Amino acid sequence: MKFDAIIIGGGAAGLFCAAEAGKYGRKVLVIEHNAQVGRKILISGGGRCNFTNAGTKAENFISKNPHFCKSALARYTPQDFIELVKKHRIEFYEKKLGQLFCKESSRLIVEMLLAECRTGKVEIRTNCSVKNVEKNEFFELETNKGKFVSESLVIATGGLSFPKIGATDFGYKIARQFGLKIIETRPALVPLVFEKIDQSYKRLAGVSIDTIVSSGKSSFRENILFTHRGLSGPAILQISNYWQKEKAVSLDILPNENALELLEKNRESKQNLDNFLSRFLPNRFAEVFTELNFPNKPLYQLNRKEIEKIAENLNHWQVKFNETEGFHKAEVTLGGVDTNELSSQTMETKRVKNLYFIGEVADVTGWLGGYNFQWAWASAFAAAQSL
Ligand SMILES: Cc1cc2nc3c(=O)[nH]c(=O)nc-3n(C[C@H](O)[C@H](O)[C@H](O)COP(=O)(O)OP(=O)(O)OC[C@H]3O[C@@H](n4cnc5c(N)ncnc54)[C@H](O)[C@@H]3O)c2cc1C
Structure with missing residues (x-):
């Protein structure tokens, strides 16, 4: 079975690349080892898929080469994807900060991609596992569903997060x-x-x-959320991309106040510290934070040194983390195929002609907020133009 392009991985990048290349008349096969394509899309955005961010910029991505993503992002913009979503009459809304979500369900995005694939006459094989890849004149793939041959091979197998829904290190193995x-x-x-x-x-x-x-130089203002072992919530997820084990993360839990000025202003207060703090912070937090760190006295009994220490902890609480909760709770993978190996115009590898890496498998990681899907669409589009 000979194809113009075989795409391994039927996720966001793989399906979109297949649909686009198919529309240019290429004979395309998508190989997906799950029984179903787009499983990560289905669970994304709490089931509503935050499919893009209207304000996407290169600065919203982390990569060893921060310039690499610029070309693809410029050639396929959030507006382009929005037009596609509108064409399929999928209703969406902006939750906050340019984050666009489906009103109804992520399923509509998967259905849209499948409809686009049908237009491009893309063949999709699910439950298909690739056992071996070789390159002679063409790419030759040995799978549990037989042998497939193709002029071009696109690796769109994503990152390592959420192994329970099919994430594998296949893409990195092929790269090696x-x-x-x-x-x-x-x-x-x-x-x-x-x-x-x-x-x-x-x-x-x-x-x-x-x-x-x-x-370091990165900061985000959003909610943090206490878990049984540490912290989560959008602000922590964002900073996890920049976190370094040996360095403390600084938390300003009173972002609207200068804590020192606030405490000074209330120097005569007869309120105990925990009660006073609960005017600005959740009760439970004010109680535990005080109990663990400070003497719980009326404010008027606190000396200057104690006030300075409390203020420092409110505006610059230094927290050290030991580890992350791992790939089973991570939304994405930092790192991946070195972008120096890829053309920023086409995602084709510089060393191996007709071999492409798109989406999360490459070393381009977006912030929280629809950026990772936008990278999937943009890198897929760039590759599709060249297939
Ligand atoms: C819980 C969760 C929520 C998320 N929510 C959002 C969000 O709302 N907005 C956003 O922008 N990003 C979100 N992300 C991140 C986003 O889903 C990914 O960045 C994006 O899906 C990457 O696209 P991709 O095509 O590169 O990889 P994927 O979409 O992961 O697709 C890879 C595909 O390859 C298949 N595959 C893997 N190995 C093999 C193999 N050996 N053989 C065949 N097939 C294989 C997988 O089964 C999968 O179908 C979320 C991630 C998670 C885990």
């Missing part, structure tokens, strides 16, 4: 087989685990606080 460099991978957009899990913090599980979270 063809001598391509890989930037070390690690879980990203992932909850973090405290270095010291104080039992008292367990009482805070479920508490959420509007916080500015910073690591």
